[in-house]
Amino acid sequence: MIVIRRLCRSRLLVVGVLLSVLPLAFAIAAPLIAPHPPNEQTLSDRFLPPLSSGARGYHLLGTDALGRDLLSRIIYGAQISMLVGVTVVIIGGLLGTGVGIVAGYWGGAIDALLMRIVDVFLAFPFLLIALVLMAMLGSGLSKVIIVLGLTSWVPYARVARAQVLGVKEREFVEASRAIGAGRGRIIARHIVPNVMSSVIVIASFRVAAAILSEATLSFLGVGVPPGTPSWGGILSEGRPYMLVSWGPTVFAGVMIMLTALSCNLIGDGVRDLLDPRWRK
Amino acid sequence: MTKFVIRRLLQCIPALFGVVCVVFIMTHAIGNPIAALLPPEASEEQYHQLEEALGFDKPLGQQFIGYWRNALRGDFGSSYWLNQPALGIVLQRLPATIELALAALLIAIVLGIPAGICAAVKRNSVVSTAVSVVSVLGMSMPDFWLGMILILWFGVSLRWLPISGRGGVEHLVLPACALGIRMMAILARLMRADMLDVLSQDYVRTAWAKGLRRSVVVSKHAVRNALIPTITMIGLQFGALIGGAVVVESVFGWPGAGRLLLQAIERRDYPLIQAAALVLAIAFLAINLLVDLVYGFVDPRIRYE
Numbered sequence: 115m116i117v118i119r120r121l122c123r124s125r126l127l128v129v130g131v132l133l134s135v136l137p138l139a140f141a142i143a144a145p146l147i148a149p150h151p152p153n154e155q156t157l158s159d160r161f162l163p164p165l166s167s168g169a170r171g172y173h174l175l176g177t178d179a180l181g182r183d184l185l186s187r188i189i190y191g192a193q194i195s196m197l198v199g200v201t202v203v204i205i206g207g208l209l210g211t212g213v214g215i216v217a218g219y220w221g222g223a224i225d226a227l228l229m230r231i232v233d234v235f236l237a238f239p240f241l242l243i244a245l246v247l248m249a250m251l252g253s254g255l256s257k258v259i260i261v262l263g264l265t266s267w268v269p270y271a272r273v274a275r276a277q278v279l280g281v282k283e284r285e286f287v288e289a290s291r292a293i294g295a296g297r298g299r300i301i302a303r304h305i306v307p308n309v310m311s312s313v314i315v316i317a318s319f320r321v322a323a324a325i326l327s328e329a330t331l332s333f334l335g336v337g338v339p340p341g342t343p344s345w346g347g348i349l350s351e352g353r354p355y356m357l358v359s360w361g362p363t364v365f366a367g368v369m370i371m372l373t374a375l376s377c378n379l380i381g382d383g384v385r386d387l388l389d390p391r392w393r394k
Numbered sequence: 395m396t397k398f399v400i401r402r403l404l405q406c407i408p409a410l411f412g413v414v415c416v417v418f419i420m421t422h423a424i425g426n427p428i429a430a431l432l433p434p435e436a437s438e439e440q441y442h443q444l445e446e447a448l449g450f451d452k453p454l455g456q457q458f459i460g461y462w463r464n465a466l467r468g469d470f471g472s473s474y475w476l477n478q479p480a481l482g483i484v485l486q487r488l489p490a491t492i493e494l495a496l497a498a499l500l501i502a503i504v505l506g507i508p509a510g511i512c513a514a515v516k517r518n519s520v521v522s523t524a525v526s527v528v529s530v531l532g533m534s535m536p537d538f539w540l541g542m543i544l545i546l547w548f549g550v551s552l553r554w555l556p557i558s559g560r561g562g563v564e565h566l567v568l569p570a571c572a573l574g575i576r577m578m579a580i581l582a583r584l585m586r587a588d589m590l591d592v593l594s595q596d597y598v599r600t601a602w603a604k605g606l607r608r609s610v611v612v613s614k615h616a617v618r619n620a621l622i623p624t625i626t627m628i629g630l631q632f633g634a635l636i637g638g639a640v641v642v643e644s645v646f647g648w649p650g651a652g653r654l655l656l657q658a659i660e661r662r663d664y665p666l667i668q669a670a671a672l673v674l675a676i677a678f679l680a681i682n683l684l685v686d687l688v689y690g691f692v693d694p695r696i697r698y699e
Contacts, residue, residue, distance in 0.1 A: 234412030236630075237682075238675050241637030242655075246420050246671050249659040326536050330641055333538055334656060349539060353645075356542060357550060367539035374534035382530070 120387065127383025133376035137369065140192035149174070150183035152190040152343045157181050161359040176361040178352060184361055187343040188369055194344040195325045195373055198259055202324035203317045205263025210270025211313050215305060217271065218278025219297075228271070235268045244327060248336040258337050262327050269316050277309045311388040318381035322374040329370050345370045402686055406679055413675045418461050421668050423454060430662040431474070470672075471665035475658070480669035484651050488673060490560055491650035494643065495635050497566050498574030499628070506578035507624065510585025514593060514620075515612055525582055532579025537638045541572035541645040558647035569646040573638050577631050584627050588620035595619075622689070629685030633678045 122128055140147070150170065159168030159181040166173055168181070175184040217228040235243075247261045281287060287304050295303075331337030332346030340347060345366045352362025421427075428445050445451045449460060464470065470480040506529075513525035548568060549557030556565050592598060593616055601611045640652035647653070651670055658666035 230408055230412070233409045234416060236633075237409040237413050237679050238416065239633040239637035239678055241634070241640065242671055242674055243416070243420070245637075245640065245655070245659065246417075246667060249662075249667070250420055322534060326534075329536050330538060333536075334641060334644070336659065346536075349542070353542065356546060360546060363539075363542050363546070367536065367543065370539065371531070371535050374536075375531065378530055378534050 121383075124383040124386050126379045126386065130376045130379030130381075130383055133372060133379065137192045137196065137373040137376070140189045141196040144190050144193055148183075148186040148189045150186040152186045153182060153341060154186075155180045155182055161355065163359070164361055175365050176359065178348070178359070178362050179355050184348075184365060187348055188345070188365055190343040191345040191348060191366065191369070192373075194255065194338055194342065195328060195370070197255075198262065198328040199321040199325045199373075199377065201259045202262040202266060202328075203320050205259070206266035206320065206324075207270050207313060207317050209264070210267030211274045211309065213267065214271040214274025214276075215278050215301060215309065218275040219282055219301060219305060225275075229275075232268055232271055235265070240265055241327065241330065244331060245334065245336060248331055253336055253339045255338050255342065258328055258331060262324055262331075266320060266324065266327075269320070270313055273312045273316055274309050277312050278305055281305055281308045315381065315385045315388055318384045319378060322377035322381070325370065325374055325377065399687070402683055406683060409679060410676065413679070414462070414465055414672065417668055417671050417675075418458060420671075421664055422450075422457055422461065427662055427664045465672075470669040473658070473663050473666040475661045475663045475666065480663075480665040481673070483666065484654060484669045484673045487649060487651040487654045488677065490648060491636070491639050491643065491652055491674075492677070493560075494566065494569055494573060494648055494650055495632070495639055497570035498577065498635055498639075499632070501570055501574035502577035502581055503628070506581030507585050507621075509578075510582040510624075511589055511612070511617060511620075513582070513586040514589030517590065522586075525586065529579040529582040529586075532575045533583075535575065537572050537576055538641040538645050540575055541569065541642050544568045544572055545645070560649050569642050569648050572645070573635060573642045576638070577628075577635060580627060580631060581624055585620060585624050588623050589616055592616045592620045625685060625688060629682045632681045632685075636674050636678055 149172070154170070156168060156170050156177070157180065159170065159173070159177050160179055162168050162173050162177040162181075164174065164176045164184075166176060168177060170183075173183050173185065175188065178184055178187070213228055213232075217225040243265050244261050247265070248257065251257045251261065282305065287300060290300050290304055328337055328344070329346030329349070332344045333350045335350060338344040338347055340351070348362050348366040349370075352359065352366070356363050428441060428448070428450055432441060432444060442451070449457060452460070468481050472478060473480045473483055476483055509525045509529075513522040516522055545557045545568065548554045555568050557568065559565055598611060598615050601615045606615075636652070639650060640655055642648070643650045643653035644656050651674060655667065655670035655674070657663075658670060
């Protein structure tokens with residue numbers, strides 16, 4: 115109860131969680147709530163405006179260039195965005211935190227080498243690496259997740275390293291070492307718990323970044339393959355017909371924004387809770 | 395100062411080396427252009443011929459040495475698509491990208507920093523809330539989508555501004571807004587947080603106690619100190635701006651290096667992909683160097699030693 119009351123005290127967190135209900139519900143219950151199959155084409159019903167009926171029934175948000183129900187595609191698109199957002203953060207977070215802890219705890223040559231690698235990644239616009247890699251590998255959902263995961267570890271590594279450098283000199287680590295605790299035990303029991311709050315704060319913001327990156331890659335045609343309903347893909351497919359039918363452009367974009375917004379607000383809320391320095 | 399510039403330039407070398415290696419790994423070790431370049435019905439013999447002609451039949455180590463030798467001479471081969479030296483094409487398009495990125499940066503700085511300052515000075519006011527809401531919205535908006543909405547609204551409905559191509563200032567407004575909005579949001583947020591931090595410092599209280607005017611306290615004591623993290627952020631975010639330019643340029647048909655990179659990717663034009671990726675990354679390194687130099691003007695405490 116205390117935890118929930120504390121969580122509720124952060125207004126940002128509450129608003130963020132409320133905003134995330136819609137995309138989450140879409141992602142979890144897509145087959146149950148989607149009015150039409152997402153890839154069902156009805157060529158006689160192309161470009162129906164929102165709130166109109168066609169040969170296969172009612173289309174709340176209208177239809178796209180192939181006569182597919184836009185609402186159903188947007189509902190299914192939530193699955194892709196949520197999946198990418200969460201898995202990319204897990205991959206990037208685990209990799210980056212691991213690198214940061216190793217660099218910070220071991221120090222010396224390993225630290226220098228790992229930090230040079232970080233510098234190289236920082237020297238590259240992140241989207242550029244993702245874009246070129248996707249172009250080389252070819253489109254696909256799992257490839258998007260791996261590429262975004264492997265290119266998003268740098269912020270975690272930097273923050274985890276900085277935290278470890280501070281924590282490893284503290285008395286409780288010293289004491290643990292004095293009573294004979296091994297390296298593994300010190301890292302697992304003392305270092306990791308102290309690094310986690312910063313990592314969680316970054317992770318909560320990175321979900322939004324991952325969702326936006328996936329949408330960008332799919333929009334550029336190198337992300338999720340064209341048949342799969344994804345929000346970036348819907349925007350890309352709707353773009354040539356934007357002047358005839360604004361529905362795909364507006365609705366898919368609003369969903370991307372809403373989801374990223376909810377993640378950013380949750381991120382702000384989590385940061386306020388875990389990092390009192392930011393509570394203003 | 396000269397010493398600092400030289401040392402900072404030397405520090406760029408490992409990053410530059412890494413960037414060139416990453417581009418090689420991406421274009422040679424991960425991807426193989428031969429299959430993509432040939433039609434599906436091509437024979438085995440044709441495959442090997444092309445492989446030999448482009449040097450992809452050699453061991454990876456040998457390819458790497460050859461790649462470096464050419465890279466140091468600025469030779470990335472000829473574009474398959476345009477049949478001209480790849481580097482030349484990219485350099486021709488680079489000014490357009492820099493123009494767009496700088497315009498976006500200008501919009502972000504001119505709107506974002508004052509907004510952040512206002513929000514901090516008028517804490518708990520409508521202005522402060524509005525800045526917070528707009529900035530979190532700006533951070534959550536895909537730039538290419540904002541571009542499409544701006545085209546629909548200002549280009550098509552209101553017919554105020556041209557929606558594609560490069561020309562006068564009027565061509566620059568919409569793409570620069572689309573590209574700059576996220577940076578603006580980030581700068582406003584950061585500036586607000588740093589200002590709040592600085593305004594609670596002892597020396598600011600002393601300044602108030604001395605009876606200095608509000609404008610002096612805010613501009614001389616608070617803003618100059620709060621600007622430092624914001625300038626770091628501008629350097630770090632410039633990479634995102636260059637990355638974002640790739641998409642925004644394609645939405646607005648802006649003839650820059652980013653759009654060129656996308657066109658090269660669509661056509662599997664490997665020399666052009668390499669050259670464009672490398673030039674954009676080097677542009678980013680150069681900007682970060684510039685940002686480090688700007689520090690000294692804002693914060694005299696930083697000595698170039």
